[in-house]
Amino acid sequence: MKKFIMIVCACLIGSTAAITSGAALAKSSTQRGIASFYWKPQPTASGERFNPNALTAAHKYLPFGSRVKVTNRRNGRSVIVRINDRGPYIRGRIIDLSRRAAGVIGMRGSGIVPVTIKVLSR
Numbered sequence: 001m002k003k004f005i006m007i008v009c010a011c012l013i014g015s016t017a018a019i020t021s022g023a024a025l026a027k028s029s030t031q032r033g034i035a036s037f038y039w040k041p042q043p044t045a046s047g048e049r050f051n052p053n054a055l056t057a058a059h060k061y062l063p064f065g066s067r068v069k070v071t072n073r074r075n076g077r078s079v080i081v082r083i084n085d086r087g088p089y090i091r092g093r094i095i096d097l098s099r100r101a102a103g104v105i106g107m108r109g110s111g112i113v114p115v116t117i118k119v120l121s122r
Contacts, residue, residue: 029119033094035070036112037102044085051098058085058096059117067121070095072105073114079104080120 039052046064050056062068062083071078079101088096095117099108107113 031094031117033115034092034112035095035097035107035115036088036090036093037097037099037107039099046084048084050085053100054098055079055081055101055104056084056098057081057101058087059083059094060086062119063122066119068095069118069120070097070101070105071116071118072107073116075106077105
């Protein structure tokens with residue numbers, strides 16, 4: 001029983017951290033972390049088909065249709081993308097970009113880069 005209670009508490013603390021980080025982004029409208037990209041056509045959480053040639057991205061909690069400016073902190077290049085999917089689901093990553101958006105900010109060779117995202121509209 002003690003193990004069960006400890007597991008439930010750990011889950012609650014983890015979910016509170018995710019909610020807090022979402023609230024922090026809502027207040028400040030900027031977030032720093034790691035970006036990755038994906039390229040395989042697939043359905044998105046918003047219901048539209050993923051297009052690797054569009055300027056779109058996946059984010060864990062921003063509303064679909066939000067526009068964000070993503071800046072590669074290594075080279076200063078930026079791109080504006082529309083959120084149309086959920087993810088990424090790998091710890092430390094804050095946004096998954098389409099192949100085209102990744103190319104604009106010069107990250108396709110490395111696969112992941114440190115970025116800053118700024119919410120422009122929701």
